[in-house]
Amino acid sequence: RKEVEQDPGPFNVPEGATVAFNCTYSNSASQSFFWYRQDCRKEPKLLMSVYSSGNEDGRFTAQLNRASQYISLLIRDSKLSDSATYLCVVSSYSGAGSYQLTFGKGTKLSVIP
Amino acid sequence: EAGVTQFPSHSVIEKGQTVTLRCDPISGHDNLYWYRRVMGKEIKFLLHFVKESKQDESGMPNNRFLAERTGGTYSTLKVQPAELEDSGVYFCASSQADRASYEQYFGPGTRLTVT
Numbered sequence: 001r002k003e004v005e006q007d008p009g010p011f012n013v014p015e016g017a018t019v020a021f022n023c024t025y026s027n028s029a030s031q032s033f034f035w036y037r038q039d040c041r042k043e044p045k046l047l048m049s050v051y052s053s054g055n056e057d058g059r060f061t062a063q064l065n066r067a068s069q070y071i072s073l074l075i076r077d078s079k080l081s082d083s084a085t086y087l088c089v090v091s092s093y094s095g096a097g098s099y100q101l102t103f104g105k106g107t108k109l110s111v112i113p
Numbered sequence: 114e115a116g117v118t119q120f121p122s123h124s125v126i127e128k129g130q131t132v133t134l135r136c137d138p139i140s141g142h143d144n145l146y147w148y149r150r151v152m153g154k155e156i157k158f159l160l161h162f163v164k165e166s167k168q169d170e171s172g173m174p175n176n177r178f179l180a181e182r183t184g185g186t187y188s189t190l191k192v193q194p195a196e197l198e199d200s201g202v203y204f205c206a207s208s209q210a211d212r213a214s215y216e217q218y219f220g221p222g223t224r225l226t227v228t
Binding site: 004031032042043046049087091094097098100103104105 | 163
């Protein structure tokens with residue numbers, strides 16, 4: 001079982017649509033959770049951290065369910081500029097002395113005019 | 114403030130050759146990480162420096178990979194000798210502190226192709 005699993009995608013949605021991404025993680029001791037965004041041939045950039053209480057940043061809403069080891073990202077009113085790959089990322093203590101980020105493979109989103 | 118920079122952006126080498134990748138972290142960031150993404154796979158952790166010390170190198174694939182961070186500033190990752198399966202994108206990231214919740218800032222990556 002992969003450590004972080006995401007919807008395989010790709011997601012092709014029209015402008016203005018609402019789209020949801022799901023992610024599950026296997027390490028129950030994971031401590032922090034993030035959604036990163038990666039544009040084609042660019043570096044990953046932090047989109048938002050994810051908290052158990054749920055958090056919202058404009059059109060983006062992230063949720064974490066620790067019991068189910070499940071993370072979600074909801075994008076409302078999709079814009080063309082939202083087209084990118086969305087990476088589900090989990091931070092866990094490695095036991096070898098540091099916090100490591102574990103990435104999902106990512107889900108590609110294309111917002112169509 | 115300058116972000117994380119990496120050099121070169123692309124490198125094409127033949128199997129058996131040596132390549133050295135460089136990463137300059139954000140100024141003042143003691144924590145420096147190397148990650149790699151091979152084709153079709155997820156980004157994977159390679160190692161973590163705190164200043165000039167290797168804190169965690171549990172992700173290094175084998176002894177053909179050598180990372181250094183002399184002086185605790187920039188870091189190099191040398192692959193010697195390179196093999197075909199080493200092809201991929203090598204990312205460097207830096208962080209103010211090694212805490213689960215702290216953001217890691219990524220560089221643009223070095224795309225390595227071994228032929």
